[in-house]
Amino acid sequence: MTYEPWLTYFRENPSRQQKFDDALDWSRKTPLTPVQARLIARSLQRFELGEGGNGERLLAKAAQAGDPVYTAALKLFVVEEQKHSALFLKALQYLSAAPLASHWSDRAFVLLRRSLGLRMELMLFLVAESVALEYFRALRDGAPDPLIRLLGARVYSDEIEHIHFQIHRLADGYAGTPAGVRRLIHAGWWFLALGAALVLAWDHRGALRVCGVPPRRFLPAALHAFAAASAAVMSPGQNFGPSAGAYTDPDIPRAGPAADTRA
Numbered sequence: 001m002t003y004e005p006w007l008t009y010f011r012e013n014p015s016r017q018q019k020f021d022d023a024l025d026w027s028r029k030t031p032l033t034p035v036q037a038r039l040i041a042r043s044l045q046r047f048e049l050g051e052g053g054n055g056e057r058l059l060a061k062a063a064q065a066g067d068p069v070y071t072a073a074l075k076l077f078v079v080e081e082q083k084h085s086a087l088f089l090k091a092l093q094y095l096s097a098a099p100l101a102s103h104w105s106d107r108a109f110v111l112l113r114r115s116l117g118l119r120m121e122l123m124l125f126l127v128a129e130s131v132a133l134e135y136f137r138a139l140r141d142g143a144p145d146p147l148i149r150l151l152g153a154r155v156y157s158d159e160i161e162h163i164h165f166q167i168h169r170l171a172d173g174y175a176g177t178p179a180g181v182r183r184l185i186h187a188g189w190w191f192l193a194l195g196a197a198l199v200l201a202w203d204h205r206g207a208l209r210v211c212g213v214p215p216r217r218f219l220p221a222a223l224h225a226f227a228a229a230s231a232a233v234m235s236p237g238q239n240f241g242p243s244a245g246a247y248t249d250p251d252i253p254r255a256g257p258a259a260d261t262r263a
């Protein structure tokens, strides 16, 4: 399958998400207590920093791989991540918090990514996005502030599709790899996911608790999301695309603003 459906998806998604963006009225006053606001802001600061990159190196690697349609779709994927970063910045201002200039986890992630090829970098993305999916679900379902719930729902609905997008490209990449090698790589990938889930659970524990999700509940849910996504990559012969991915979560809508609009 070509990446044409993804290019169309990413081109059309901003107008689908407009309803969310219109509803995010940051001029309101937060109902969070100062402690809750500080914990959620501390957590959003890291995401604001992590998703704001211009993707220059990633796009250069994709261009080298030689599929212009995929590269064009990936470019729009980077724009979506930058949009998330801009939304987190607005949320930080709303919570009276400043953005971070840098953070060790972001520096480590960037350094690691630079040293990798396209496929390994996408594998890192899939870990980060599938593990963070549960974090955005926690914001969406449990933040005691309707605007932060809406922000969680907005980002969550994009991330679901991002995960499908990475699965599609990675499954293509591994299609010709012998089953035994795939199993070995999958096992190594799990170690990475376990580490990432532990770091996220620890580093964002304050915000997760504010949303009613203690780390012991967060960890298995985050790893379940990774298990589903990585298994889809390593099971050849499936049909991937923006509306027919192998990674599904029946209680979650795919793209679009149908999620939580309690604001």
Ligand SMILES: [Fe+2]
Pocket: 051, 080, 081, 084, 155, 159
């Ligand atoms: Fe994102």
Ligand SMILES: [Fe+2]
Pocket: 081, 129, 158, 159, 162
């Ligand atoms: Fe993403």
